[in-house]
Amino acid sequence: MMDIQFQSFIPIKKEWDIVAARQQGRDMSKQIGFGSVDQARIATAISELARNIYLYAEQGKICFEILDDMEHKGIKIIAKDDGPGIPDVGKVMEDGYTTSGGLGAGLPGIKRLMDYFDIVSEEGKGTEVTVQKWLR
Amino acid sequence: MRIPILKLHNYLLISIQTELDDKTAIQFQEDLLNKIHETWASGVVIDLTSVDIIDSYIAKVLGDVVSMSDLMGAKVVLTGIQPAVAMTLIDLGIHLKDVPTALDLEQGLIKLRQELEE
Numbered sequence: 001m002m003d004i005q006f007q008s009f010i011p012i013k014k015e016w017d018i019v020a021a022r023q024q025g026r027d028m029s030k031q032i033g034f035g036s037v038d039q040a041r042i043a044t045a046i047s048e049l050a051r052n053i054y055l056y057a058e059q060g061k062i063c064f065e066i067l068d069d070m071e072h073k074g075i076k077i078i079a080k081d082d083g084p085g086i087p088d089v090g091k092v093m094e095d096g097y098t099t100s101g102g103l104g105a106g107l108p109g110i111k112r113l114m115d116y117f118d119i120v121s122e123e124g125k126g127t128e129v130t131v132q133k134w135l136r
Numbered sequence: 137m138r139i140p141i142l143k144l145h146n147y148l149l150i151s152i153q154t155e156l157d158d159k160t161a162i163q164f165q166e167d168l169l170n171k172i173h174e175t176w177a178s179g180v181v182i183d184l185t186s187v188d189i190i191d192s193y194i195a196k197v198l199g200d201v202v203s204m205s206d207l208m209g210a211k212v213v214l215t216g217i218q219p220a221v222a223m224t225l226i227d228l229g230i231h232l233k234d235v236p237t238a239l240d241l242e243q244g245l246i247k248l249r250q251e252l253e254e
Contacts, residue, residue: 019157022189040189040220041227047191048228095229109192109228 009063018050021062025077028064032073033135041113042075042133048110049079049129057083074134086121139164141171147248148172151183161197168201172210179248180205183241185216195230202235211251213237215244
C-alpha cells in the first residue's frame with residue numbers, strides 16, 4: 001500500500017503562482033532525493049501544468065504528494081481546475097496540437113517529462129491532470 | 137525585477153541570475169531591444185549558466201528575442217545552457233533550432249565575432 005507522508009497544495013490564480021508551484025515541486029523533489037536532471041523535469045512539468053491552468057481555466061491548484069511504498073519513493077502532482085474542460089482529450093494529446101498559438105509545450109511534452117500521466121476532463125466542469133515520477 | 141544589461145564595446149552582455157517568471161522575461165525582452173536600439177550594439181550574449189528551469193514559455197520568449205534582435209540587425213548567442221535544462225527542453229519537444237548557442241560566455245563571444253566577421 002502506498003503511504004502518503006506529506007501533502008500540500010499551491011493555488012494558481014496569478015502568474016507568480018506558476019513560479020511558486022514549480023519552486024515547491026523542486027524543493028520537494030530535492031528532499032525526496034531526485035538528482036538535478038529529474039528536479040528540472042519535475043519543476044518544468046509543474047510549470048507547464050500551472051500555466052495551462054492560468055491560461056485556460058484562470059484558476060485552480062497544484063497538489064503535491066510524496067509517495068513512499070517501502071520499495072520506492074516518488075512524487076505525485078495533481079493539477080486541478082474548474083475551468084471549461086477539454087472537449088477532445090485525444091486531440092490535445094497529439095504532438096503539435098495547440099489552441100494558444102504555441103504558448104505551452106502541451107500535454108505530450110509534460111507526459112514525456114514524467115513516468116506516469118493521466119488526464120480526466122469534463123466539458124464545463126474542469127480538468128484534472130495527474131503525473132508521477134519515481135526515484136530510481 | 138529587471139535583468140541588468142551590460143555594454144562592452146559594441147556588445148551587450150547579460151547574465152540571468154534570477155528565477156525567470158513570465159513578467160520578468162517579457163520585461164527583459166523589451167529592455168534588450170531598447171538597449172540594442174540605444175547603443176547600436178551589433179552582438180548580444182545571454183548567459184544562462186545560473187538558470188535551472190526553462191519551460192516552454194521562457195523558451196519561446198528567448199527564441200523570440202533572438203529573432204527580434206536579428207530583425208534589428210543584432211546577433212544574439214545564448215550560452216551556458218545547463219545539461220538538465222537541455223534534456224528537459226528536448227523532452228518538451230522544444231529544439232530552438234535557429235538559435236545560436238555556445239558552451240560559455242567566452243565561446244559565445246568567439247561565436248559572435250565569427251558571425252559578425254570582425
